[in-house]
Amino acid sequence: QALIETIDVWQQKDHPFFVLTVSFNRIAEINSAFGHGSGDQWLQGTAALLQQTKSDGTFLGHLGGDEYALLVPTSDKQDVTACAEALLDLSETPISIEPYALFARISVGVSRYPEDSTDAVELLKHSYTALRRSRRENHSTIHHYASNLDIDYYRRYRLEQDLHYAIERDQLFLEYQPKVDSWTGKIVGLEALIR
Structure with a gap:
């Protein structure tokens, strides 16, 4: 809810921004293998990593499980690419789940305001559509939203x-x-x- 409200506020200011949805892709596996207590540790670790990585002015929201959304206030595709690549680099950082250190396979989906949509829910949906495409890869990767992804x-x-x-x-x-x-x-x- 806070995420949608923040998107709405940013849209009213009419400044361009990007929506990045990020998945660490391990929560179901960790809950199944080690139990929900370990899953909670995983979520705390992933949230802490994102908090440390995000730049000032970037809004961080939790979507569910080990999936998050970041709102990045920029119109520069190079800026958002650098941000997304920093997120991918998190796959090389171990997350401590006592007594283990586990690594994520990070998927990132990107949509942009106002080019991809001027509706908050649709903008988030488009970013998630791009995230689903990223998840098909066997390695950490980024995909930008394109209308053909909806058709696919x-x-x-x-x-x-x-x-x-x-x-x-x-x-x-x-x-x-x-x-x-x-x-x-x-x-x-x-x-x-x-x-």
Whole structure:
């Protein structure tokens, strides 16, 4: 709530800013492996790291789990890139969870006001859409919001929904497709395909 209110206040001042959503990507795993007490230590450690890293004037909010949002008051893409790269560098800093020292795989999503939206909720949503794209990588990374990410997410959602219905209605069937050596014309293998 404080995050949305702060975005609204910053918009009324009509100064450009960036929204960065940041995920440390370990809370579910830590809760499962070590228990919720360790998960709480992880959250305290991640919040402390962000507090130390953020520059003056940057607003820090908690989204849930080990996900956070930062509002960075700048119109300069280089400034926000430097900020995002500093966040990625946190993946090299161990976070102490007694008796362990664990490392994060950090994902960052970025949206900007006013180019990506003038609505607070939508601006945060766009940043989170970019964060989801970052999470697909196997390493710490940054993605900036682009409208095609919404289309990509919608397509994935529709495909998942359509597959669910196809399974319920028993509409899928198995086909084997031969793999042929183009020089000899001989079948050298098969591919199993669900259609």
